[in-house]
Amino acid sequence: MMSLQAGIGSFWQALKEAFVVDLPIGEGFTAVVDFMQAHFDLFFTAIANAISFVADNLTTFFNYLPPQLVFGVLAILALWRVGWQFALFVLVGLYVVLGMDLWPESMDTLGLVIAATLAALGLGLPLGVAMAKSDLLAATVRPVLDFMQTLPAFVYLIPAVIFFGTGRVPGTIATVIFSMPPAVRMMNLGIRQVPAENVEAGRAFGCNPLQLLFKVELPLALPSIMAGINQTIMLALSMVVIASMIGAGGLGDPVLAGIQQLRLGTGFEGGLGVVILAIILDRLTQSFAQRSRQRTAITTRLKQFFARGEGARSN
Structure with missing residues (x-):
């Protein structure tokens, strides 16, 4: 039995030496990163400054707002877009976050998510339009x-830390990369x-390509676009805890502290805050997609109705 295993092992080793070639993919990636660090430093500095300006100002703005104002605005939005039951959930959920003493962390997370979502949409939506126009x-x-x-x-954190260090900026950039594909x-x-x-x-009515895009294609594609925005926001929120590992802050900090220090209650409170924020943002963005889909269906039915009426009159 031992001789059989030794024979199989030697045969596999000979086969590996004959056909398997070592691929230095990791070394090539390291060389590319070193080259980019040496020659694109000003580019990365400009990106870091832009991301820092947006993320820092958003988090400062949300932390400056009194909680009562945030309660009122989100409750009114929930009542308008979804219904009174969801408005009641928003009030109770935000009260729970405030009671757990996680309000500053929640506002930091909201600012980071919105900054990452804006960047992801600013890059992803034009790229999606270009893909729709070109099969290649x-x-x-x-x-x-x-x-x-x-x-x-977790892999997104490696280049983010290499190029931008630690803090809110690399956390936001890693979140942008992770959350952009659904929008595209x-x-x-x-x-x-x-x-x-x-x-x-x-x-036929004389629209040029730009008018065709903004007056015909984008309005009719709005339900799909809103669904992509919803998925982008959800993926950005899912990166909150991971981005906290490189100093992004927000609700990921208590979750990370609970993992590192085995503080079950602290970690559960941070996770509950993320869940409440995710549900609020998810339902609100879904409501825009559903209303857009309903308007598109109503518009289509009205066009069909009037088309039938015109056909009957012509006959």
Whole structure:
């Protein structure tokens, strides 16, 4: 038996030496990072300053607002967009966050999520439009998006720390990279699913490509776009705890403290705060997508009704 195992081991070793070639992928990645650090320092400094300006000002603004004002605004939004039951949940949820003494951390998280979402949408939505207009670009970018969505979230922290150090800026940048793919995919999908007759009608009325995009394609693709925005916000929130490992702050800090110091209650309170914030943002953004879808369906039915009426009159 031992001789058989030794024979199999020697055969596998010989096969490996004959056919398997070592691929220095890690060394190549390190070389690329070193090159970028040496030649693109001003570029990374500009990005860091822009992200820092937006994230710091947003977190300062939300922390400056009195909790009563935040309670009122979010409750009114919930009542308007969803209903009184959800408005009641918003009030109770925010009261729980305030009672757990996690209000500053929640406002920091809200500022970081909004800053990351704005950056992800600013990069992702134009890229999605370009993919919808070019099959070649779509085929090129799609594997990159697959890679971005399947790469473990912790891996995003490595280049962020290398290029930007620790703190809120690298946490925001890692969150942007992690949360951007849904915005790109849903924008591309939404524009591609616009009915061809609507596009042809727009061209028949003399729309140029820019007018066609803003007056026909984007309004009809709005439900898909809002779904992509919703997914982007949810992914940004899912990075909160991970980004706290490099000093991003927010509700990830008590969760991280609970893990590191085995403080179960502290970690549970931080996680509960993330859940409450996620539910509020999720339901509010979903309401915009649902209303957009309902308006699109109503508009389509009205067009069909009037088209039938005109056809009957012509007969």
